[in-house]
Amino acid sequence: MERIRLGIVGMGNMGCGHADYLTKGAVKGVELTAVADQSREKLNQAVSRFGEHLKTFTDTEDMYRSGTVDGVLICTPHYDHPPEAIKALKYGLHVLIEKPAGVYTKQVREMNEAAAASGKVFGIMYNQRSNPLYAKLRELIVSGELGEVRRTNWIITNWYRSQSYYDSGGWRGTWAGEGGGVLINQDPHQLDLWQWTTGLKPKRMRAFCSFGKYRNIEVENDVTAYVEYENGATGVFVTSTFESPGTNRFEVSGERGKIVVEDGKLTFWRLRQPETEFNAMYQGGFGQPECWKIDIPVKQEEGQHRAITQDWADAILHGKPLLAPGEEGIHGLMLSNAMLLSTWINDWVDFPIDEDLFYEKLQERIRESTFRKPQTEGITLDVSGTH
Missing domain, CATH: 3.30.360.10 (Dihydrodipicolinate Reductase; domain 2)
Known part of the structure; x- marks a missing residue:
């Protein structure tokens, strides 16, 4: 794999923040290709702001099975981080989730087990x-x-x-x-x-x-x-x-x-x-x-969110160890x-x-x-x- 086709799930403030630096080429080896949100209005705004080339989905599973993405960045409400990550992993996608890992550890433990079984790169946005x-x-x-x-x-x-x-x-x-x-x-x-x-x-x-x-x-x-x-x-x-x-x-x-x-x-x-x-x-x-x-x-140094996304991409493309493994979100x-x-x-x-x-x-x-x-x-x- 020479580049990662990335999809963002949830186009609110944080999702748009990630899309902004991604579409400016700030992360090497990553191309934003799709966005998902239940709101068609937000999807239209995303296309207008970040490019007409973006594929849009109102159902996340449609995006996961579409063949247009190799990995996803999940920017949903807290409760939805684990279930969305589990679904994406089951479709063979690499996953990067926004913090927190979830709301309760029992749910996050299930996500970690799914990640371990998937063999995919699983990271969390611990930009600090x-x-x-x-x-x-x-x-x-x-x-x-x-x-x-x-x-x-x-x-x-x-x-x-x-x-x-x-x-x-x-x-x-x-x-x-x-x-x-x-x-x-x-x-x-x-x-x-x-x-x-x-x-x-x-x-x-x-x-x-x-x-x-x-x-x-x-x-x-x-x-x-x-x-x-x-x-x-x-x-x-x-x-x-x-x-x-x-x-x-x-x-x-x-x-x-x-x-x-x-x-x-x-x-x-x-x-x-x-x-x-x-x-x-x-x-x-x-x-x-x-x-x-x-x-x-x-x-x-200027790092923050872009640095974690680059770190995640380097783990996928070059096998480098993650600075913020998703499994550590449970701690x-x-x-x-x-x-x-x-x-x-x-x-x-x-x-x-x-x-x-x-x-x-x-x-x-x-x-x-x-x-x-x-x-x-x-x-x-x-x-x-x-x-």
Whole structure:
């Protein structure tokens, strides 16, 4: 295969965003050949904006079986990511899905199993993995420069959303429409990076979520979670959508100091002597290891969505390992599922979580939801692109 004929499923904001850079030739080896959406109006707009050569489909399976695409980029609402991916894989297509992987891990696990059985390249749009700040953070931790991680602390509260934002669509802020709030809508990248950069495996979690706090919505918009890891480290994750001004600060403490990502900078407070070694030798009262504050140079590169699409294409065309394998989408989602489940049962949650119990609790809230999804395939709302 010399080039990939790509189809986009869901022509909302995110789908159109991908189509824009693809039709400008920003991804080598990929040609946008088809688009699918239930809305004929959106399809007509796509043809007018991105080229009359595009094949259009109101039914996704018609596109999957048409022979006009080799792979698809799925930009549908959250609930539809797994079923659409599974269908595309069954038709022998390579798949790249927008984040999140889905709404609940039980559904995502089925998608992962289908991907593993297909032999096709399956990726997820975790574009923040291409961010040089987080790539460098991961490098410093994986290389051992920070030593064993002992604590993580991420405060991500700069997701301010007004009531008018939630009122702009009947599906917003509802269990049936979105499947959750700040955790499933705004935070998937941070939840992925939290575990991807540190490499830590969670053991158990206790979380406290507030639903509709200061806003007239059904879902969580204020979360504080505490996690214990297998290596004895601990972590805290705090997020909300009503604070102004908000904060975005990720701090990782290890045996050799701490690293902070904030305001587009990476700062390393590096100990000249590992804390464990210092503690074993020091005989004074209030001493500490000598510490250097280092501003880590980070090469600023334009990556984001285009970079992940190029990475996925290179995996198909040249066999390169994926930066963001689709199967890894379940890890960040399990963190958010655990936070909700811990709140709903008012107790600790062990990992891996009880997926059947989470699904049961989620269905209870969907039945009580004010939003009623149309009885159609449901690919008109591009939720993943309107955060």
